[in-house]
Amino acid sequence: MLALLLALASSLTYGCADFLGGLGSRKAHVLRTVMIAAPASLAVELLLWPFLGASFDARTLTWGAASGAASAAAFAMLYRTLAIGPMNVLSPVTALVSAVLPVGVGLLQGEHLGLTGMLGLPLALVAVVLVSAGQGAGATRPSRTALLLALGAGAAIALQLVFLHQTPADSGVGPLIVGRTVSSAVTLTAAALFRRRLGSEKPAYALSASAGVLDSVANLLFLLAARSGDLAVVAVITALYPAGTVLLARSVLGERLHRGQLVGLGAAAVAVSLLALA
Structure with a gap:
């Protein structure tokens, strides 16, 4: 139960971070947003080190x-x-792949699910697709390049979660500090290489920093959840992060939820309940 609650908190926090990061990226080039978010994330992890x-x-x-x-x-x-x-096709592909791969790794490593878990897991995967899909998902077919990128993005997200799960249980926030240092170095290097394409717009400092802070918190919650529970369950609950984003978009921006997303939110609630009983 503790792992499930931590994974759910991680999912909601990832969703909030994505929402704020998305808003920040509307103000300026996305790399300018990351240049603020990445150091903020690393600062949070360094502050957690003594505790x-x-x-x-x-x-x-x-x-x-x-x-x-x-x-x-x-x-x-x-x-x-x-x-x-089109986002309404590619976003569900990315979210689904990011959930399925860690589930497969967990099961291959010998994790076992009871009857309710076997029912809740596929239902959660369906919920991931429904919640992250936009209206009119069949209106436009994605190109082969776009589809391959979506699959690659989902696989990379999945690998990040799987790699964090492989770290020693007694390593504290060490894996997060190392990982954030590497990812920050890569993204800041990319920003320096493409600085002429970034435009002159100033980043939204508060939004970008808040997104970075929340991303660090979400990573920590996932790491704690993975250390106290099964990767298969933790990963699929974490992959429900689009729910937090769409709910914030509804409450803050006034965006409407279409019928499929409402069904997805309901399916997610049922799936979480079933996995809690597993």
């Missing part, structure tokens, strides 16, 4: 760095995917 501890042995450094590289790759492919579009 939660951190170790930096070989496994922590290896898997932490791998998760950071996967995070940077996921970021690049995800935003490129959404720029090509």
